[in-house]
Every structure is written in structure tokens, then in C-alpha cells.
Amino acid sequence: MTAPRIVVVGAGPAGIMAAREAKRRGAAVTLIDEALRPGGQIYRQGDAALASSGVGLPEELAHKRTVLEAFAEVAEAAEAVDYHSGATAYAVFPGPQLHVALADSSRVFEADALILATGVGERAVPFPGWTLPGVLYAGGVQAIMKAHGVRAGDRVAVVGAGPLIIAVAAQLAEAGAEIACVTLLTPLRVMARRPLGLWAGRGVVREGMAYLRQLRRAGAPVLEGWVPVHAEGAPAVESLCVARHDGAGRPLMGSERRFDVDMVAMNFGFTANSELARMAGAEVRFDSVRGGWVPVRNEFGATAVPGVFVAGDGAALRGAFVAAAEGRIVGAAAVLTAGGKGTAELHQELAAEFTERRSHQAFQDALRPTLDLPSGVWSWATDDTVVCRCEGITQGRLRQAVDEGHVTVNGIKRNTRAGMGWCGGRTCLASVAALAAQGQAGPPAETPPMRPRPLARPVPAGILARREP
Ligand SMILES: Cc1cc2nc3c(=O)[nH]c(=O)nc-3n(C[C@H](O)[C@H](O)[C@H](O)COP(=O)(O)OP(=O)(O)OC[C@H]3O[C@@H](n4cnc5c(N)ncnc54)[C@H](O)[C@@H]3O)c2cc1C
Known part of the structure; x- marks a missing residue:
């Protein structure tokens, strides 16, 4: 029987632990990350020659060591994980099929299961x-x-x-x-x-x-x-x-x-990097504190799209400890599902990870009010304040669009170009959504987020043209 092909995007705590778990269970694992070294946001590594990797307190640095040791385990194994650093995943198509820009070329990865562990961006x-x-x-x-x-x-x-x-x-x-x-x-x-x-x-x-x-x-x-x-x-x-x-x-x-x-x-606060999940067709729900529009998943990280899983902060902001524990759960579930097996046994096998995720969830609930933005914050921008930095769209221009009746996020985007630039709306989406919702913390439940389109991230045209067979 051939090993299931598991493709993981993101080499933060969630992606690394998912890759290791999938590898341990016999899968052929590919790990894609746009950073040059593994670790993700919180465990970002500097140049080996720099003392800067030591930024952080002892407990954080100890967890960082655990996560990076897990990476070393799968990167140095005889049949190592196929790891691509400096590689940007820019599109997902049915299959699931992941399109990736490498250093000099682009490549399409076919997967039996795709795990998106893409983390968050800042709000x-x-x-x-x-x-x-x-x-x-x-x-x-x-x-x-x-x-x-x-x-x-x-x-x-x-x-x-x-x-x-x-x-x-x-x-x-x-x-x-x-x-x-x-x-x-x-x-x-x-x-x-x-x-x-x-x-x-x-x-x-x-x-x-x-x-x-x-x-x-x-x-x-x-x-x-x-x-x-x-x-x-x-x-x-x-x-x-x-x-x-x-x-x-x-x-x-x-x-x-x-x-x-x-x-x-x-x-x-933070915004979930959910554009690849949305492009794959995953349903989203709005959570103003946990990352805005976040993918809907079951407890094993599976979305309703066959073969597409989401792990870690990209699924909802909950911190590095939850990301690592959840990475293991989702990595295991992806392999079992790809092999046509059930996942119920994981409750027992990975009981410690389920407990870790649950107890940190309680802490995240305590944290919640510190990240809740009251409606008045969206009044700070004056009419000449630029809100969409990529396209240079001001608050006044956005307000004008709303006054003219463009009251959904996609309507404002189409009318003003806000969110159509390099960052694909990651920077201005929260502001535009608040405006569409007339200053409320989040938009009405039925309002969809900006429509994700390939390319999810900026990629040089020459790299797209050099598609590997
Ligand atoms: C800038 C920043 C600073 C933070 N600082 C702290 C802190 O000091 N303390 C703390 O407790 N928490 C911090 N956090 C939150 C913390 O990083 C997360 O809780 C934790 O790292 C989540 O782990 P993760 O594996 O889900 O995602 P991450 O660690 O964010 O890893 C996601 C990985 O996915 C990669 N990626 C994303 N999109 C793509 C793509 N399209 N193609 C290829 N690769 C992609 C990224 O390069 C990244 O390596 C910070 C978050 C951010 C954004």
C-alpha cells in the first residue's frame, strides 16, 4: 500500500507537530514554509551566528526548543520530510492541489490531505x-x-x-x-x-x-x-x-x-491567514477576537472540503501551546482520514494533546476581553487617513462608498479597490468590515469576507511561468 501524501503549509508549532505526527504514522510528508528557517512567528529563528534567537523568557525558549527538536527529528530522518523553505503557497484547487512558488520555479503538489497551518497576521x-x-x-x-x-x-x-x-x-x-x-x-x-x-x-x-x-x-x-x-x-x-x-x-x-x-x-490583535482555506472552499465564521473570519472545522481540524484540514492559529488565535498540541491531533487525523480510517481512537491515543488544547482554551477565554475592540476604535481614522495602504484608499473614500449604498465588504472592495493590492486585504479587511458594519465589532453574520483569489500572496510572474513538470 502506498503511503498517504500529506502536504503541510506552515513550519510554526502547528505545522511542525503535524508534519512529525504524520511522518511517524508512515505518511510521505511535504512541508512548505515561506520563512527561511523553521519556527513560525513566535519561534522565529535568526541567523545561527546571531544571539537574537534568544529573545523571549525561559518558558517560551524551552517550548521553542521542543518544537525545533521535533523539526530536527523529521528533517534529519532517513526518509526525511520533503521540506521547502522560502516557498510560498499561493493557491489551492480541488484535489486538493497546492500551488507553490519556490526559489526559481513554481510547482503543484498533489495531496491526499492538505494541512493548512498558516498562523495569523497582525491587526x-x-x-x-x-x-x-x-x-x-x-x-x-x-x-x-x-x-x-x-x-x-x-x-x-x-x-x-x-x-x-x-x-x-x-x-x-x-x-x-x-x-x-x-x-x-x-x-x-x-x-x-x-x-x-x-x-x-x-x-x-x-x-x-x-x-x-x-x-x-x-x-x-x-x-x-x-x-x-x-x-x-x-x-x-x-x-x-x-x-x-x-x-x-x-x-x-x-x-x-x-x-x-x-x-x-x-x-x-490578529487576523487569521485563512485565505488558502477560503480558496479551497472552506466555510468560515466570524470571530472578532480569534482572527476575524476563521475556517469552520471539526475537533480533528477537518473542514467540510474533503482532504482539507486547518491547524493552529490559522484556525483561530489560541497561542503556541494550543498550536503544537493541535498540530499533533490534526497530523494524525489527516493520515487516518487519507487512509480511509476513522479518527475516534485519537481521543484516547492523544488524550494529553486534547487536554492541553482544552485547558489552554480556558486561558484564551480569560484573555478574550483584552483583545475585544470596542466600536469607538474605528472612529480614530479621519477622512484623509489612508486605510488601504496598498491602493492608497482613504477613510473618506470608503465612507463615500458606504453612503452610496455599497454596504458589504465585497461591495466596498469592488467600488474603491480597497483590498485589491499586494496584501490581498489582510491589512485593511478589519477596518473595511467595521465600516460595513457601521462601527460594530464585526460585520453581520451573513456578510462574507473579501473573496480570496489566486494569487493569495504576491509571486513574481517569472516564477509562475517556470512551472516544474
Ligand atoms: C508577528 C507575530 C508575533 C507574535 N509574537 C508572539 C509572542 O511574542 N508571544 C506569543 O505567545 N505569541 C506570539 N504570536 C502568536 C504566535 O506566533 C502564535 O500563537 C503561534 O506561533 C501559532 O503557531 P502556528 O503554528 O499556528 O502559526 P505560526 O507560528 O504563525 O506559523 C505559521 C507559518 O506559516 C507560514 N505561512 C503562512 N502563510 C504561508 C503561505 N501562504 N505559504 C507558505 N508559508 C506560509 C509562515 O511563514 C509561518 O512560518 C505572534 C504572532 C505574530 C503574527
């Missing part, structure tokens, strides 16, 4: 000045530290929602930056409303407390219940004005404070 909330050079995503700033050992600014403001803000600010302070201010939309103590959830995630909570202590030692002001108002400077950012908000995210005039900075790092 922006546009405010005046957010497109100035020097205003960066907080996770991007962290990625530059991890991958290149470079601190992107000297005097910085870190603004946004959720615990990543604290981690990145502390890592910047550790790297020698002066932290002018840290602002959080919602105080992290709201998590205490769910003590059982906090207990379930006590390892992560300990990390968070350690980061807060680092910030306190660095003398960084942490302003809770504050939001950015505008960034200014020419040609790059020179100052950031922040203000208290009214509980619904709207800045309270008169409370403003201005900080001189050479970098602003911002993050307002």
Missing part, C-alpha cells in the same frame, strides 16, 4: 499618522529583533491591545531601547474575572508578570485605558499623541499626552 486600527515611516507592527518589530538582532528604534512608544504589547515593550527595553510609553486599550487585570482560566495559563501569566517587572525596572510608563490619537513627523515619525478613552475606545479630549519618539510599535 491594525488606522489612526492619523499610522502610515508614517517608523510606525510599525509590534510583532514585526519583534520579528526584526528575533531574525536579525536589530532594534528598530531608540525611543519608542508601544501601543495596542493584549499581552503582546507588554512582551514587545519589555523585549525592546531589554535590547536597550528607551520606552517612552506603553498604552493598552484595556487593562490586563480584566483577565482576573476568570481565575480558572488564569490558572490554566499560569505559565504564560508568569511570563507576562516577568515582562511587566522588566518594564517597571526600565521606568517605562504603562498607561492602561489609553489609545493613540495621532502620530506626527517628517519624513518619519517624531512624536505620538495618546489619550485616555471613554470606555468605548473614543479618545477623551483634554486628556492627551505627547511623547517624542523615533518609533511607534502597534498591535491591536
Whole structure:
């Protein structure tokens, strides 16, 4: 009997653990990742010669070692996983058939089961000045530290929602930056409303407390219940004005404070990289905190599309521990399903992974209010604020489209070109959806997301033309 062909997209904790589990169960496994080295977002690896790979606290670094050892196990085995780094998956067609851009050519991978473990991207909330050079995503700033050992600014403001803000600010302070201010939309103590959830995630909570202590030692002001108002400077950012908000995210005039900075790092949560799953035909549901439109799956990660599975944050933001545990469950289920077998036995075989996923879910529920965006945040952009950066579409132009009756995400896209640029709408989708929903946290349930079309990611035409047989 021939081994089932399992193709995994994403070499983060979910994809690596899925690949290893599938390999252990005798599958022929291909692992595709657009990064040059395995690890995904949180366990991103820098150049081996750089000390930057050590960015993070001991518990995070220990889990990173576990995940990278799992990668080494399958990459160095006699019949190793067929691993392609620097490779971008840009389309999925029925089969499932995955289209991938490699370094000099493109190739189509036929799979018995396709596992999409593509993680999340960062969510922006546009405010005046957010497109100035020097205003960066907080996770991007962290990625530059991890991958290149470079601190992107000297005097910085870190603004946004959720615990990543604290981690990145502390890592910047550790790297020698002066932290002018840290602002959080919602105080992290709201998590205490769910003590059982906090207990379930006590390892992560300990990390968070350690980061807060680092910030306190660095003398960084942490302003809770504050939001950015505008960034200014020419040609790059020179100052950031922040203000208290009214509980619904709207800045309270008169409370403003201005900080001189050479970098602003911002993050307002995450958006699931679900475009390949959507292209495959997977049904999606809207979850404003867990990544926006996320694929609907069963407990084994299977979508309703035969042979298409989703694992990790790409299925709903839940963190690296859940991603790793779920990777194993989905890797195993994909092999069993491809072999025409049932998956019920996995409850017993992988009981520890199911328990890990469940208990971290409780922690993620405690975290939820810190990432919930009240409707007022979508009022920060003024009419001349650019919202779709790729196509240069302003908030005023988007509002005009809504006033003219284009009230769905796809209607606004067709009318204004918002979301038709290089990023395929990953940056502006949340803003456009909020506008379509008239400032509500999410669009009406019946509103579909922007239609995904090949190419899901920008790929040079020459590479597409050089299709391997
Ligand atoms: C910028 C950023 C910083 C973060 N920092 C932290 C942190 O400090 N602490 C924390 O607890 N959590 C952090 N997170 C969240 C954390 O990364 C995730 O919870 C965890 O990594 C999820 O694992 P995953 O395997 O599901 O996805 P990821 O680790 O994100 O891995 C997904 C992989 O898929 C690849 N990929 C995506 N699309 C394609 C494609 N089309 N073709 C080929 N490859 C593709 C990516 O290159 C990536 O390697 C961060 C997330 C982001 C986006």
C-alpha cells in the first residue's frame, strides 16, 4: 500500500507537530514554509551566528526548543520530510492541489490531505499618522529583533491591545531601547474575572508578570485605558499623541499626552491567514477576537472540503501551546482520514494533546476581553487617513462608498479597490468590515469576507511561468 501524501503549509508549532505526527504514522510528508528557517512567528529563528534567537523568557525558549527538536527529528530522518523553505503557497484547487512558488520555479503538489497551518497576521486600527515611516507592527518589530538582532528604534512608544504589547515593550527595553510609553486599550487585570482560566495559563501569566517587572525596572510608563490619537513627523515619525478613552475606545479630549519618539510599535490583535482555506472552499465564521473570519472545522481540524484540514492559529488565535498540541491531533487525523480510517481512537491515543488544547482554551477565554475592540476604535481614522495602504484608499473614500449604498465588504472592495493590492486585504479587511458594519465589532453574520483569489500572496510572474513538470 502506498503511503498517504500529506502536504503541510506552515513550519510554526502547528505545522511542525503535524508534519512529525504524520511522518511517524508512515505518511510521505511535504512541508512548505515561506520563512527561511523553521519556527513560525513566535519561534522565529535568526541567523545561527546571531544571539537574537534568544529573545523571549525561559518558558517560551524551552517550548521553542521542543518544537525545533521535533523539526530536527523529521528533517534529519532517513526518509526525511520533503521540506521547502522560502516557498510560498499561493493557491489551492480541488484535489486538493497546492500551488507553490519556490526559489526559481513554481510547482503543484498533489495531496491526499492538505494541512493548512498558516498562523495569523497582525491587526491594525488606522489612526492619523499610522502610515508614517517608523510606525510599525509590534510583532514585526519583534520579528526584526528575533531574525536579525536589530532594534528598530531608540525611543519608542508601544501601543495596542493584549499581552503582546507588554512582551514587545519589555523585549525592546531589554535590547536597550528607551520606552517612552506603553498604552493598552484595556487593562490586563480584566483577565482576573476568570481565575480558572488564569490558572490554566499560569505559565504564560508568569511570563507576562516577568515582562511587566522588566518594564517597571526600565521606568517605562504603562498607561492602561489609553489609545493613540495621532502620530506626527517628517519624513518619519517624531512624536505620538495618546489619550485616555471613554470606555468605548473614543479618545477623551483634554486628556492627551505627547511623547517624542523615533518609533511607534502597534498591535491591536490578529487576523487569521485563512485565505488558502477560503480558496479551497472552506466555510468560515466570524470571530472578532480569534482572527476575524476563521475556517469552520471539526475537533480533528477537518473542514467540510474533503482532504482539507486547518491547524493552529490559522484556525483561530489560541497561542503556541494550543498550536503544537493541535498540530499533533490534526497530523494524525489527516493520515487516518487519507487512509480511509476513522479518527475516534485519537481521543484516547492523544488524550494529553486534547487536554492541553482544552485547558489552554480556558486561558484564551480569560484573555478574550483584552483583545475585544470596542466600536469607538474605528472612529480614530479621519477622512484623509489612508486605510488601504496598498491602493492608497482613504477613510473618506470608503465612507463615500458606504453612503452610496455599497454596504458589504465585497461591495466596498469592488467600488474603491480597497483590498485589491499586494496584501490581498489582510491589512485593511478589519477596518473595511467595521465600516460595513457601521462601527460594530464585526460585520453581520451573513456578510462574507473579501473573496480570496489566486494569487493569495504576491509571486513574481517569472516564477509562475517556470512551472516544474
Ligand atoms: C508577528 C507575530 C508575533 C507574535 N509574537 C508572539 C509572542 O511574542 N508571544 C506569543 O505567545 N505569541 C506570539 N504570536 C502568536 C504566535 O506566533 C502564535 O500563537 C503561534 O506561533 C501559532 O503557531 P502556528 O503554528 O499556528 O502559526 P505560526 O507560528 O504563525 O506559523 C505559521 C507559518 O506559516 C507560514 N505561512 C503562512 N502563510 C504561508 C503561505 N501562504 N505559504 C507558505 N508559508 C506560509 C509562515 O511563514 C509561518 O512560518 C505572534 C504572532 C505574530 C503574527
